[in-house]
Amino acid sequence: GENVEQHPSTLSVQEGDSAVIKCTYSDSASNYFPWYKQELGKGPQLIIDIRSNVGEKKDQRIAVTLNKTAKHFSLHITETQPEDSAVYFCAAAGTALIFGKGTTLSVSS
């Protein structure tokens, strides 16, 4: 089955800096790659997603890149703000939506 690895597990940045989170997946049949943000006591919320026929997608300060050959995808957050502090999960959809173990992002002002 699908296996998703996510790095780093924790990331601390200064407000205004960029943050990058990377994931790799194992199942070449996976074709949908969402990113979720989870705040304490809440369920994960989708922030951006990308499909396998696209290499990059941007939405304001957030971008995701996908390299299908290398089976890895990344989340880029620019001009980070304290409210970006949360746990971020990548996921890959093959037969089911499989998640990475998460990255705790801390943005200090």
Next chain:
Amino acid sequence: GAGVSQSPRYKVAKRGQDVALRCDPISGHVSLFWYQQALGQGPEFLTYFQNEAQLDKSGLPSDRFFAERPEGSVSTLKIQRTQQEDSAVYLCASSLARAAEAFFGQGTRLTVV
């Protein structure tokens, strides 16, 4: 409702008790997923339904775990003879299709004492 609704939000069970967790997906969503999230970990896949059909239950950790979605809408995750290692947040998600945006409920936090 507008989103995925899970109940109860919190459940405390004595070891050995049976529990039932409910998920009300977004109306019209064909796909429904259950996940188990331990503290500080990512959601671990348990099972997947397409309408009333359980297409994948490979993530259920033991035969004490059972899920159903008899009419293709509301789903129930049942855990029999609960054990301490079952303590976790159980998340339900629904989507229009398997590889489409999945919307999560707030989860049920199960504590087995």
